[in-house]
Amino acid sequence: MIAVTTMKIEFEVNGKAVSADVEARTTLADCLRYDIGLTGTHVGCEHGVCGACTVIVNGAAARSCLMLAVQADGEKVTTVEGLSNDEALTPLQASFRKHHALQCGFCTPGMITTAHALLTHEPNADEERVRDVLSGNLCRCTGYISIVEAVLDARVAYGSKGE
Amino acid sequence: MKLAPIRYAAPATMDEAIALLGSCDAKVMSGGQSLMPIMAFRLATPELIVDLKKIPGLDQIVIDDQGVRLGAKVRWCDIESDGRLAQANPLLAEAIKHVAHYQIRNRGTVGGSVAHADPASEMPAIAACCEAVISVIGSKGARKIKAVDFFISALQTSLEADEVITEVLLPAWPAGRRWGFQEFARRRGDFALAGIAAFYDLDGQGCAANAHIAVFGASDRQHRLPGAEAALNGRPVTPETIAAAASAASAEVDPPSDIHAPGEYRRALVETLTERALAHAAK
Structure with a gap:
């Protein structure tokens, strides 16, 4: 195995096969944005604190600033773009709109990807669990109450049986 | 900020990984959840990253008569979802609930945390408290290192540059062992301002024996508190005994002041958290 400074990576993004020539030091976040x-x-803090860059890697939420793009070689990545469609708002998007769960919108992609990953695995997550999980995503408009309400309200679309 | 230039290798075997690690200023990457931030801050600027992702194994949690064996690539979410651990080592199961945030828990690993040796992190505290045995392999072969010999100072361990952690063994946990885990952080998942992991057994007279109390977040490394343990051993665990142990604990640490908290505050936390951990244990 030879160590490389640049590498051609092939992976799946939002269901489509993609490839990119990246420097080894490129984060997955920068690869997704620029390549x-x-x-x-x-990309908010760039060191794994703010959660804005959250994507879903092989089904699990991950911070794309804490992954090298080369680590995504061969993996399946879902970004916030993969969680919408052209026809209508998804239930999670509609719930964010209904509850006014965003102001400036910078943190929103990370909130949506994190909430989607959580509700996919745990559709019956209660408020404490939602708060615990979203504690890894900073919103500096201080909109947490409406974000938590939006996520709780979206549970039914993920198969929650209700409380 | 952006990372400094690096080279990257994802070898398929441990032998190749060890050879690469010995070839230059290289760092092992497993989950990368501690290494990536320090590279982003350029506190670490390794020449080469050796990614363990293609190396088979190292990802199992084995529970046998020796105790709990955590493969180096076991992630926090693996520990969290393993129902056996509530019995096999409840102290570990509780501590891991405090490790980092949701996204990081999906990638961060046992071996990575132990090798990184952040003084405020939970896994090294459990290793110190439980007298873990850390298995490593390098160019000179495999060896086992006791936790007390492993953690040297902040971000410093006795790992050689070409050694890789393979397993962390937490010795068997007898039924009836009493335990408590307390951590104080501004938000759950943030770095601890201070924390205590503690257990003891009960002797025939109902007195504490074999007390193990470890502190984290209040020293340059995770370590046990022999004075507090001595205040507990051989005594019935009453509120008075607990208070004496907590007082001894705070006298045994000399926390530095930093932007997060003054040293005196951390010292007060150590006393309070020791008291709470032992009160939980005694319940």
Whole structure:
């Protein structure tokens, strides 16, 4: 195995096969934004504190600033763009709109990807669990109450039996 | 900020990984959840990253008569979802609930945390408290290191540059052992301002024996508190005994002041958290 400074990576983003020539030091977040052209993934702190860059890797939420793009070689990545469609708002998006769960919108991609991953695995997550999980995503407009309400309200679309 | 230039390798075997680690200023990457931030701050600027992702194994939690064996690539979410651990080592199960935030828990690993040796992190505290045995392998072969010899100072361990952690063994946990885990952080998942992991057994007279109390977040490394343990051993665990042990604990630490908290505050936390951990244990 030879160590490389640049590498051609092939992986799946939002269901489509993509490839990119990246420097080894490139984070997955920067690769998605600059090489793949998907700028929905936001880069806030760049060191794993703010959660804005959250994507879903092989089904699990991950911070794309804490992954090298080369680590995503062969993996399946879902970004916030993969959680919407052209026809209508998804139930999670509609719930964010209904509850006014965003102000400036910078943190929103990370909130949506995190909430989607959580509700996919735990559709019956209670308020304490939602708060615990979203504690890894900073919103500096102080909109947490409406964000938590939006996520709780979206549970039914993920198969929650209700409380 | 952006990372400094690096080279990257994802070898398929441990032998190749060890050879690469010995070839230059290299760092092992497993989950990368501690290494990536320090590279982003350029506190670490390794020449080469050796990614363990293609190396098979190292990802199992084995529970046998020796205790709990955590493979180096076991992630926090694996520990969280393993129902056996509530019995096999409840102290570990409780402590891991406090590790980092949701997204990081999906990638961060036992071996990575132990090798990184952040003084405020939970896994090294459990290793110190439980007298873990850390298995490593390098160019000179495999060896086992006791936790007390492993953690040297903040971000410093006795790992050689070409050694990789393979397993962390937490010795068997007898039924009836009493335990408590307390951590104080501004938000759950943030770095601890201070924390205590503690257990003891009960002797025939109902007195504490074999007390193990470890502190984290209040020293340059995770370590046990022999004075507090001595205040507990051989005595019935009453509120008075607990208070004496907590007082001894705070006298045994000399926390530095930093932007997060003054040293005196951390010292007060150590006393309070020791008291709470032992009160939980005694319940």
